Amino acid sequence: MTDRNAKSHHPGKEAAGRAAAELVKDGNIVGLGTGSTTAYAIKALGEKVKKGLDIRAVVTSYQSEMMAIQAGIPLTSLAENPVLDIAIDGADEVDANLNVVKGGGGAHFREKVVSLSANKFIVVVDDSKISDTISMAIPLEVLPCARELVQHQVAQMGGEASIRPASRKDGPVISDNGNFIMDAAFGEVPNPQEFADKLSNVVGIIEHGIFTNTDKVYIGYKDGKIELRE
């Protein structure tokens, strides 16, 4: 898992974020994901808006809302614009078939809503996120009163779900939607689509972090080079 408090400049993340921003065209409605890599895309889009690019954005979290406002990107909502031209977002793990795991920042519920509302879903990562097979613990947004039931059902699936502890407060991480974030360790997940369907059937999970709808992935390397997978 990334050090989410790291503030230092990351050339790979910047290269990936900026490459994705280049895909955005005049007039587009854009979904803005959450996290440190997407932040570079938001910054790049803000620079383009200042030079005359006409876009509006739908955010996925308080973090991306604050960043978009600071960058001068006009905001809209899915209520006003239910179909987005493009969504750009980071990820915590990317497998060989472009299935991704998201939710390291606990924003995967709204991120999934936004990505599925977009005609194109573009993922931006640095090379540390690449693996052959998904194996990290899967982030879950869970209704607080269902936490024990979710733990029980995850155990029946062969996994172990734990409440994500907050780092600067006592108790659990609470999502922007007021729910608990849990992480469920299952080991390797060789068939992400099948597994995603099973997790969607667990009562009490509002949304899990497996995304199987990625169109392109920009991978940024420390030397600033990028690789495109699609």
Ligand SMILES: O=C(CO)[C@H](O)[C@H](O)COP(=O)(O)O
């Ligand atoms: O899914 C996410 C938030 O819920 C993030 O996009 C993911 O955690 C990647 O973050 P970063 O770009 O900071 O590594």
